[in-house]
Structures are given as structure tokens and as C-alpha cells.
Amino acid sequence: MNFCKGKLRKLKQAFKIIYRQKSELAPTGLNDDLQADVMRRIRRLGPLKSGSNFLMLFEQFVWRLAPVAMTITLFFAIVLMNFDLIPDSEIFQLLYHESDDFSMIQFLRF
């Protein structure tokens, strides 16, 4: 059974009313005791400056470094792409077919 648009609109409307009513039933705010409890928890955490400043500095530092890190990564990627890398399979084939001219030690010295 598929719901047509009109039915879905009706359902949405009904759910919206229920949702609004749901929030009317709950408490309207924290009472004095609970507010005091929050302040107690906050006082236990202590002043913000010392601990959070380091975090803020770290955050700023990380984001400022991000473009630099990306540039370095790109640079190394280009260097690696232009680097003459010899695949392992090629070395193995060379060793296998021309073992008289090359020894394993010579390859390890590369």
C-alpha cells in the first residue's frame, strides 16, 4: 500500500500537532536546585582560561598549517611520480634472466 501525497500531508499534520503537544507536557525550566547543581558542576571544572587557551591555540595552529601540509604533500607526490621507481617484478625478471651480469647484492645497493 502506498500513501498518496494528500494522505502523507494529513499524517504529517497529525504528527506535527502531537509533537507540539509533547513539548508542552515537560518541565518549563530547571528549578533552583538543578540550577545550583549546574553551577556546582561548573565551579568544579574551574576557570576556563588556562586549559582552553592551549586548545584554541592548537586549533588555530592546525588550521593554519593545513595549506602548508597540503603543499608539501603535493610536492612530494609530484617528486615521487617523476622518480624512477623500479617495480619488484622487473628486478626479479632481470635477476632471473641475466643473473650472470647482476647479483642480488648489486640490487640491494640501489
Added chain:
Amino acid sequence: MSTDSNKSKDAEIVYRVIDGEVNAFEYLLKKYNAHVCMIVKKHVPYDQVEETAQDVFVRAYQSLPTFKQKSGFKQWLSAIAVRTCYDFWRKQYRSRELPISSLSEKHRDWLKNVMSDQSAELFNEKSRQEEARELLDWALDRMSAEDRIVLELMYLEGLSGKESANLLGWSVANVKIRCFRARKKLHKLLTGLIETQGEQTHELLQRKAPQVETSI
């Protein structure tokens, strides 16, 4: 003008708290107590409202150094409240502490009635509203925390994609896609519910049919 002075007063308090005057936070707590509770009670179960609201204020206090005056403290606190509610559901889904409600024939009937023309009168009945609430909770319980919060903000509260994105700290596109998928999921759940009832009735009729024949 008054909103501007309000904003600057809030900002002044925030700077005082950051400077180490912890007790100044009490002003913000008292001022926005009702506002935070109003947000929280829309998203979490009744018995969890007070605890979650307390968590919102503690989290706001810890995040004060990241507060930027651009949008105003109220808006910033609202975003923290919504994200705390979202985290509440994420934790709940991970531990599955809340029991998943089950539905009866009454709920299925409500769903059918609400879509028929006679729904208006039936919906106003108190008992019917209770069933509707249970049905909504049943459907929301079966969604992920992300789908649930997006559905509540956009589908049920009627916030725009941009407003929801600002509250959740997600991109507008992400919020819209999430809402679209969540809405589809909700409709699928409800369609399944009606189909199950149809099948059950059909099975019951088939089981009863031979008995009727033999009795004749």
C-alpha cells in the same frame, strides 16, 4: 536596539566568564534556562529533559572560548542544545538502553483513521492523541540518531534546511538529503505497519474460513 544591547550584555558576561569569573555564568543560566528546556524537551524523553538541559549548560560553559559574537549567544546556545540532544540519542542507540515500544491494533487503526476523511474528529479525542504519540515514538525509535534529529527539526518543527544546518553544524545539502531519506524511511515504516495489519487480517480470515465451512 534592545536586542543589540541584549547581545552586548551577553557578550560582556561571556568575556567575564572566560576571564575567570565563573560565577558570572549564573546570569546566562538563569536567562536562558527556559529557552534551553524548551528546545531539549522537544527532542528527548520527559524524564531526561532536566539532566540533558544541565548537560547543555555545562557543555556551553566548556565551549565558551569558541563563542563568536556574530550570531548572538542565544543562537549559539540553541545549537549546543540541539547537538547535546543529538548526542543523547547517539549514546542511547549505541547502548540501546531505552526499550523499543511495541504497537497494538489501536495504533494501526489510528494510522488508518488519520488518513481517512473522518480523521479530524477522531484525532481530537484524548485517547487517540495518546496512540498517535506512541506511534510517533515507535517510528522515531526505529531510526538512527541522525535521521531522528533531522526529521524532528525539519519535518516536525518545520525549520528550513539552512536553519537546521546551522543548529546541527552540518552542510545544508547534507541536512536536506538526510531529511529526504528519513522521510522515506518513516513512510516505509508506516506503510509496513498497515500492510502487516492487512496480512494479519487476511491470515486470520483464512484460518477461520475452514472452521466456518465445517460448522456449516
